[in-house]
Amino acid sequence: MWPHPIFVINLKTSADRRKAAEDQLLAQGLTPTFVEAVDGRRISDAEVAALVDFQGRLRRAPKPLNRAEIGCYLSHCAVLERIVAEDIAQALVMEDDLLATPELAPVLDAIATRTLPSYEMIKVGISELQTKPFTPIMALTAISSLVRRHNVVNSNMAYVITRAGAERFLTRARPIRYPVDVAMNRSWRHGMDILSVDPWPVGPNAAFRSTIGDERFAEAKHPGTLRQRLERRFRKGYDSLSKRIDIQARLKRDAAWKRTHGL
Numbered sequence: 001m002w003p004h005p006i007f008v009i010n011l012k013t014s015a016d017r018r019k020a021a022e023d024q025l026l027a028q029g030l031t032p033t034f035v036e037a038v039d040g041r042r043i044s045d046a047e048v049a050a051l052v053d054f055q056g057r058l059r060r061a062p063k064p065l066n067r068a069e070i071g072c073y074l075s076h077c078a079v080l081e082r083i084v085a086e087d088i089a090q091a092l093v094m095e096d097d098l099l100a101t102p103e104l105a106p107v108l109d110a111i112a113t114r115t116l117p118s119y120e121m122i123k124v125g126i127s128e129l130q131t132k133p134f135t136p137i138m139a140l141t142a143i144s145s146l147v148r149r150h151n152v153v154n155s156n157m158a159y160v161i162t163r164a165g166a167e168r169f170l171t172r173a174r175p176i177r178y179p180v181d182v183a184m185n186r187s188w189r190h191g192m193d194i195l196s197v198d199p200w201p202v203g204p205n206a207a208f209r210s211t212i213g214d215e216r217f218a219e220a221k222h223p224g225t226l227r228q229r230l231e232r233r234f235r236k237g238y239d240s241l242s243k244r245i246d247i248q249a250r251l252k253r254d255a256a257w258k259r260t261h262g263l
Helices: 015-027 045-051 054-058 068-087 104-112 163-170 179-186 226-260
Strands: 007-011 033-034 090-093 099-102 121-123 134-139 145-149 158-162 193-200 202-204
Touching: 007 015, 007 068, 007 121, 015 099, 045 121, 045 226, 068 090, 068 145, 068 179, 104 163, 134 193, 158 163
Parallel strands: 007 033, 007 090, 121 193
Antiparallel strands: 090 158, 099 202, 121 158, 134 145, 145 193
16 A cells, blocks of 8 residues: 555635545545645735746746646645655645546555656646557556656646655746646756656546636737747747657666566
């Protein structure tokens, strides 16, 4: 059984989500610790100004972050800071609108007890079900495998993270320029080694809508100046190339680890 903490981020006002998440996890013998989320609507303008690089954001994306995205970012950072401060070897971090399959507990048991390649994060959930290419590394259960995905998974629905991974991300966590799931996936920048599980043992709970809102995915109404648009295009190209180089290097390391372990 998973011997490490399970932190579930939950807004104080979302008692229904808390109960749904708690019932699902307890049913699998998993005991959650609920962490009160930062309500972005209650952050003062002065606090936001001190945390967010507004101009830097617009040089990277065509619209600013909304308050809910900022609150979500700070909520995840608070959990990571706790992991570092309490010297927790690793923890499962989850968002409260989760839907856990019966595979979650066996997958976590395998992560805790099996010999795995080195990692700093293992994604075990996704907020929008989708299929992306991956390379298998090893079987975790009769159903689930540890894999290396070839594309980033911009979702922080559920992930295992080590103390080293939490510390590595926190060194680059400020100022805020991206949603937290995007920022945490930029492994070619912060160096965190991110693996995944397939199929996903945690998905979105259709009974709940995202508290971040649909505006995150809405088209920008004000795309910005010509200079901003050109810089975004340059950064996108740079990130795309860096991401491909990063994944190829990690796939080579995975292959070497598999050979060493006879897989």
